[in-house]
Amino acid sequence: MTTDTERRSWRQNPDAVKQDILTVALSEFAANGLSGTRIDTIASRTRTSKRMIYYYFGDKLGLYTRALEAAYHKVREGEAALNLGHLPPKEALARVVSFTFDHHRKNPDFIRMVMIENIHNAEHLAASQVIHDMNVTAIDKLAQICRRGQEEGVFREGLDPVALHWQISAVSFFNVSNRPTFSAIFGDALFDEEGQQRVRQQMVDAILAMVTRPEAAR
């Protein structure tokens, strides 16, 4: 004799379940932060149950860490799309800068995850080996451009690729991360399509002007 309660049958699909959870988790964590996110909310947005979150990810922090890694992974994939061929150094650099700017704009969830990580002093990121390994390529690309630019005599000596990356990231990141407060205070003229074109160009100009040899300035 069986129980009275109707039991549902289901089809097992571990990978899809994991992926489903991760996708929802990323969007929830990005939207609400670590302590602002509710596991129950994530669960309700998935096709599965809270039970499975704990089954696959252990606890909230485990899930968060995996979501963070997923965010980095997704963004790095997009970056691989950038191919500089053998453009002249100045064009190549301009291309990198523009690309970074646009790429950040297109990935607000990634930006938000990084913001949240910074609030938490990057402790989960530091714990993730996965992420650490993923991030050197950006620097390599810049280093190559710098070297070529210097060999051809159009760039200044003593450029530091990391410092250059820092500056490019700063503006591209801030443009997304601080849009809410900035536009709340100064209006959103900089954030419509035309405004974004302008600030993007302004950044390209600034970076190029900075790396270019004074004598070689057009």
Add this chain to the structure above:
Amino acid sequence: MTTDTERRSWRQNPDAVKQDILTVALSEFAANGLSGTRIDTIASRTRTSKRMIYYYFGDKLGLYTRALEAAYHKVREGEAALNLGHLPPKEALARVVSFTFDHHRKNPDFIRMVMIENIHNAEHLAASQVIHDMNVTAIDKLAQICRRGQEEGVFREGLDPVALHWQISAVSFFNVSNRPTFSAIFGDALFDEEGQQRVRQQMVDAILAMVTRPEAAR
């Protein structure tokens, strides 16, 4: 006949109590975010009790909003210290840039509050009239410098003070806000005293190069 329980006597001091709460609240909110902060923790760090928090600030959001305003207030006070006299435009601008960079570094709690506000899409900041009124002076200062620079023929035409402020803020802000993730990934060479000097100078160079008339470049 009185009750058996010992009742403590105390001295009333509303202003000091409010101030005490606000100071602690700011530091807690800056450290842990809005949902990460516990009212009980704030209470335990004050000289008074949780009761008084609700008495003076209504609820958690009320306290948070006031703490946010306090953060802005404190930082704006510091900014007023900057006096440009009548330096030549290029020097004045360089001074503003350097100052902003240093000032942000010296006020990490403010930065963190702004980060947190951005996570929340600036909804509390937008609701605060106080803050909105406080923020125009920075732009005015830049606008004046730009005008003088253009009159003297050393700056390009078509400069937008807001866009300029945006760029200066971006780098100065990012330098503090994203230090944890950046140094976790790329090392902290940029964040010791010498590294900070370098990136600061790099930013000054970039901004000056950008606003300077091509012909007028030394």
Add this chain to the structure above:
DNA sequence: AGAGAAATGTACTGACTGGAACATTTGAAC
């Protein structure tokens, strides 16, 4: 086909936490 492991469903709990109820004391004005 059956046995054991992997995957999933359902219901529950213990701790935490924002906030409120109730009681008392201080201070100022008359």
Add this chain to the structure above:
DNA sequence: GTTCAAATGTTCCAGTCAGTACATTTCTCT
């Protein structure tokens, strides 16, 4: 010195939420 409002202390609660216990089903291997 009485009165009344403002300020403070003490205690508790009702909802929330991360995490768990227990039961069941599906899958895989032989």
